[in-house]
Amino acid sequence: MDFLQILVLALVQGLTEFLPVSSSAHLILVPILTGWEDQGLAFDVAVHVGTLAAVVLYFRNEIGRMTVSWGASVIGKGFDQDAKLAWAVLFGTIPVGLAGLFFKDFIELHLRAPEVLATSTLVFALLLWWADAKGRETRDEYSLRWIDILFIGLAQALALIPGTSRSGATMTAALFLGLSRKASARFSFLLSIPVIVLAGGLKTLDYLKEATIDDMQPLMLGALLSGVSAYFCIHYFLKLLEKMGMLPFVIYRIVLAIFLFVMFADV
Structure with missing residues (x-):
């Protein structure tokens, strides 16, 4: 991989992982539009590690409080709002974990088709628009009930369908439940x-056992670039979200879906 390919793919991953626009659609499009060879699983894992580092760094204070409060709740020494949020994150992850475990092969075999990618990009754009337009925006993330967490968790599981967007699906579900835009994003x-x-941890460990220094250099650069771009993406997205709403992303997804339909119709 040359520097331009590393730069483009890392920026695409960093910018689309947390925006409601489907990172999978963009990562599929890049090699098609550029003619580049597939970047390989190792690079995909590396840029995901970069985005993971970005979100952990950005929310380091919240994660610190949540971890301490969660530990206290486990040993029976209190259950405050940070402990509740920590448990919400853990329970909200269960549906996607189970869906990935039981339906991974089915998704790989039957839901990677171009028409599925384009259709899910369009359908979830319209759902995001509806949720943003109709949402009451009267709640924050600390007000989540267990039924709410299940609903958002199930939405996240649906995001295993290519083109859906994990962040888009979870934000859509949260908006439907009356959370504010900022709380939904957070x-x-x-x-x-x-x-x-869960998605990248084991693959990273397996790869590191076989990797050489030369193998690691493009991966480390990709992780760094994706992490920096993801950090700034999170920061400015949260700052601008209340002003601009979700409509720009809805429009972008609709345009992207039309482009995908047209492009794949000729394949």
Whole structure:
């Protein structure tokens, strides 16, 4: 991989992982549009590690409080709102973990088709628009009930379908439940942490056993670039979200879906 390919793929991953626009659709499109060879699983894992580092660093204070409070709740020394949020993140991850375990092969065999990618990009754009337009925006992430957590967790499981967008699905579900835009995004970002760890952790360990220094250099650069771009993406997305809403991302997804339908119609 040359520097340009590393740069483009890392920036695409860093910017699309947390925006409601489907990182999978973009990572599929890049090699098609550029003619580059597939970057390989190791690079995909590396850029995901970069985005994981970005979200952990950005929410380090919240994660610290949640970890301490969660530990206290486990040993019976209190159950405050940070402990509740920590448990919400853990329980909200269970549906996607189970779905990945039982349906991974089915998804790989039957849901990677171009028409599925384009359709899910369009359908979840319209759902995001509906949720953003109709949501009451009267709640924050600390007000989540267990039934709410299950609903958002199931939405996250649906995001295993290519083109759906994990962040888009979870934000859509949270908006439907009456959370504010900022609270929806914050909870979605916190939910991403165990998902990225589960998805990439074991693959990273397996790869490191076989990797050489030369192998690691492009991966480390990709992880760094994706991490930096993801950090700034999270920061400015949360700052601008209340002002601009979800409509720009809805429009972008609709345009992307049309482009995908047209492009794949000629294949």
